[in-house]
Amino acid sequence: MSNQQIRKFTEGSNVKNITQFLQRLYELDAEIFAGRPRDLITLIDYWNQYQKFDSTLELYEHDIRNKLTETTERTEHILKSSSEIRIAVEKLALAISITHKRTISIAELPSSDPDSLDPTRILTDWSLKEINSLLRLAIFDPATYERVRFHHRSVQEYLAACRLKYLTNKGMSVNERFSLLFSERYNISVVLPSMRSIAAWLSLHDREIRKELMKREPETLLSCGDPGSLPIEIRTELLKHFIELYSEGTSRGINIPLSQVAKLSHPELKPAIEHFWRKGYRNDDVRELLLEIIWTGKIQGCSTLLKEAIYDQLIPVEDRLIALKAVDATGDIALLNSIIDDIIHQPSLWPDKFIFYFSEEFFPPVFFQYMIYLF
Known part of the structure; x- marks a missing residue:
């Protein structure tokens, strides 16, 4: 839909x-x-x-519970407990992620397709009939002939992280977890691209993985998983790592999805934003992130920072517009009125794109408020 x-x-x-x-x-x-x-x-x-x-994490769990219990004309009764079914799909999710398979075979005979996972090799204590019944649950979608795939890749990645969390609790070593998620390429520490989302989800529960992910690619912890489920002190630490890593030099084109920034944002991040502003302001990636946090979180008391960005003719107009959106979101009428006054009396301060956006978004309501303000 x-x-x-x-x-x-x-x-x-x-x-x-x-x-x-x-x-x-x-x-x-x-x-x-x-x-x-x-x-x-x-x-x-x-x-x-x-x-x-409450959170994205909550919705993932709700969706999984629903899809593992939903009955349709495709589903068959499975003589397994709900916990056994959950463990089975977690195992399949992790196996697909590690082997880079695209689908899971539902054929009666083992598949020779190199792109399809043979579930009998993973669910060794399940019968063929039980496995095929499992693969008809709503959490899976039909793929090619006699194949299924997880209904959403993001759910598969979340389930894979859940399995790694379980294995960690059962004694899986830090080195074993690191070997699945991280790598060294050309003497550069990286996160394996196919495991980024899994690492981000696991970081909610695994301190060692979270620390390493912050050190290598803090943007992954921002872009993937659910940063809104991290405690405020961890979010602050995450911002610190991002700014320390990227505040120097030119833009790297890091684009954190706005929806993820909104999950991260919280009024209690205001002191951290003020602290990191001076160090990171001149870097495009850092400045954009801090402005978007203020905007999406409607964080009050940031007028000085927003005014600096809005009037800064040396930064991209897109960032000045983000700052303007933040002013509007926080309801700072005094600053909006000041901007209107300067647009009217000092038009050279403003690029055409800024004027166009301001007129389209804020006229007539804000201009009426401005007229009231004048009189």
């Missing part, structure tokens, strides 16, 4: 506080869990019961 279809379906359903429901759904990037009407109905039921979605 598209976002428009999700909205239309929701408006036709018995949803408490529809606006808040949709806003929170989009904030958490939860549209992937509303791809089918049946999925959206379960989200609506959850919302109506609790009136909140």
Whole structure:
């Protein structure tokens, strides 16, 4: 379902506080869990019961529980407990991630396809019938002939991280975990690209992985997983590592998805933003991240920083616009009025793109407020 279809379906359903429901759904990037009407109905039921979605992590768990218990014409009864079923899908998720397979075979005979995982080699204590019944659960989608894949790759990566968390609790060594997630290439410490999301999810529970990920690629912990589930002190440490690594030199083109920045953002990050502003402001990647944190988190008391960025003619106009959006989001009417006054009386300060955006987004409401302010 598209976002428009999700909205239309929701408006036709018995949803408490529809606006808040949709806003929170989009904030958490939860549209992937509303791809089918049946999925959206379960989200609506959850919302109506609790009136909140606390985190992306919570939604992943809700979706997995739902898909492992949902019954359709495709599903068959499995004589296994819910915990055994959960363990089985976690094993398959980790196996696919490690072997780089694309699908899982559901044929009665083992597959010779190098791109398809043979589940009998992973679920050795399951019968063929039980395995094939498992692969008909809603968490899997049909792929090519006699093949299935996980319904969402992001869910597969989350489940793989859950399996690594379990193995860690059972005694898996730090070196073993590092060998799965990290590598040294040309004397550069990197995170294996195929394991980035898994490393980010695991970092929520694994201090050693989190420390190493911050040291190697802090942007991965920002871009993947659920940074909103990290404690404030860990988020502050994450920002520190990002700024220490990237504040020097030119832009590296790091683009953290805005939805992920919104998950990270929190009013309690204000002291950290003020502390890191001077050190990282001149780097495009750092400045953009700090401005987006203020904007998406509607963090109050940052007027001085925002004004500096808005009036800075040496930085890209896109960053000046992010600062403007942050001013609007935080409801700083005094600064908005000051900007309007300078747009009118000092037009040379503002690029055409800035003027166009300001006029399109803020006229007439803010200009009416400005007229009231004048009189």
